[in-house]
Amino acid sequence: MNESYFKEKILPYLLVLPSVLVIIIxxxxxxxxxxKLSFFQGxxxxxxxxxxxxxxxxxxxxxxxxxxxxxxxxxxxSLVTFIGLAISLGLAVLLNQKIKGRLFYRTAIIxxxxxxxVIAGVLWALxxxxxxxxxxxxxxxxxxxRINWRTNGNLAFxxxxxxxxxxxxxxxxxxxxxxxxxxxxxxLESAEIDGASSFQSFFRISIPLIxxxxxxxxxxxxxxAFFRTFGxxxxxxxxGPGTSTEILTYKLYKDAFVFFDAGSxxxxxxxxxxxxxxxxxxQFKYTQRGVFxx
Numbered sequence: 001m002n003e004s005y006f007k008e009k010i011l012p013y014l015l016v017l018p019s020v021l022v023i024i025i026x027x028x029x030x031x032x033x034x035x036k037l038s039f040f041q042g043x044x045x046x047x048x049x050x051x052x053x054x055x056x057x058x059x060x061x062x063x064x065x066x067x068x069x070x071x072x073x074x075x076x077x078s079l080v081t082f083i084g085l086a087i088s089l090g091l092a093v094l095l096n097q098k099i100k101g102r103l104f105y106r107t108a109i110i111x112x113x114x115x116x117x118v119i120a121g122v123l124w125a126l127x128x129x130x131x132x133x134x135x136x137x138x139x140x141x142x143x144x145x146r147i148n149w150r151t152n153g154n155l156a157f158x159x160x161x162x163x164x165x166x167x168x169x170x171x172x173x174x175x176x177x178x179x180x181x182x183x184x185x186x187x188l189e190s191a192e193i194d195g196a197s198s199f200q201s202f203f204r205i206s207i208p209l210i211x212x213x214x215x216x217x218x219x220x221x222x223x224x225a226f227f228r229t230f231g232x233x234x235x236x237x238x239x240g241p242g243t244s245t246e247i248l249t250y251k252l253y254k255d256a257f258v259f260f261d262a263g264s265x266x267x268x269x270x271x272x273x274x275x276x277x278x279x280x281x282x283q284f285k286y287t288q289r290g291v292f293x294x
Contacts, residue, residue: 031270031273034266034269034270035266035270037049037262037263037266038056038057038263038266038267038269038270039051039052039053039054039056039263040052040262040263041055041056041262041263042262042263052263056263056264056266056267057267057271059264060264060267060268060271065243065251066251066268068243069243069246069247069248069251070248072157072244072245072246072247073226073247073248076157076160076161076164076225076229076247077222077225077226079161079165080161080164080165080168080221080224080225080229081218081221081222081225083161083165084164084165084166084168084169084172084221085172085214085217085218085221087165087169088169088172088173088176088217089172089176089214091109091169091173091176092172092173092176092177092180093176093180093202095109095173095177096177096180096181106177109169109170109173110170110173110174111170112166112167112168112169112170113167113168113169113170113171114170115167116231117164117167117228117229117230117231117232118231118232118234118235120163120164120166120167120232121160121163121231121232121233121234121235121236122235122236123163124159124160124162124163124166124236125159125235125236125237128147128149128155128159130146130147130148130149130150136148149237149241150240150241151241152241153240153241153242153244153245154244156237156240156241156244156245157244157245159236159237160229160232160233160236160237160245163232163236164224164225164229164232167232168221168224171220172217172221175213175216175217176210176213176217178213179209179210179212179213180206180210183205183206183209183210187205187209188201188205188206191204191205211291212291214291215287215288215291218283218287219280219283219284222276222279222280222283223276223280226248226249226272226276227249227276229247229249230247230249230250230253233245233246233247233249233250234250234253239251239254248268248272249272251268252265252268252269252272255268
């Protein structure tokens, strides 16, 4: 067997240098600055900095508003993930069937993922608009109830959850369809010959064989819900009414650029990073036990 190698020892380092620089400039250095400034209090633009040690962190963990935002974000991320994955898996199964117009449906289901979070937020805010919203009108005609998310925090939370899950469905469906199509047909045919129903084949054969994809999407959807839904919340509800839709990223933004509390905002960014790293680690440690790689 011929061994592949670079004759120029410096070439591999030159090839990876751009990626390393991007990581250092846009990830490592900003995190270092945020971590350093989280131990200070002062102006929003780095003026009048006073070292306070762990005071910013202590204030956060003793703040009912921050703890409420943390709980709200966990609930939001969990709902977006599990609702999105359940619907996406069902759609992927349907789109793998031999139905008329399958190509059109497969293309159409991916369209929401092509939209930015801002567009998704505007779209769902308009659909539920108390005055001109289509869904608001339909609900009123069918039930006689006029819904208004601007005065109902629970309804506003439901709207951003639906909008966030809806936008990511196309991403999930692509992976689920690929996983389902890669299941060996011989395995399913053998199960059918042995008398297994479609229901039994799906839950006892298909599901175990696509668990690596499900595990990957579980991680990616949680990261999406935590970090990539800020624009959606900002244009749809601005964290309101009250603080009913104020997830962690939006609270961080408000503390930094509305209330100009740089110390608290930097501490929140460090905690958010540490929290999602720890949460991902726990998912890898415990959830992966049910993943079948055979």
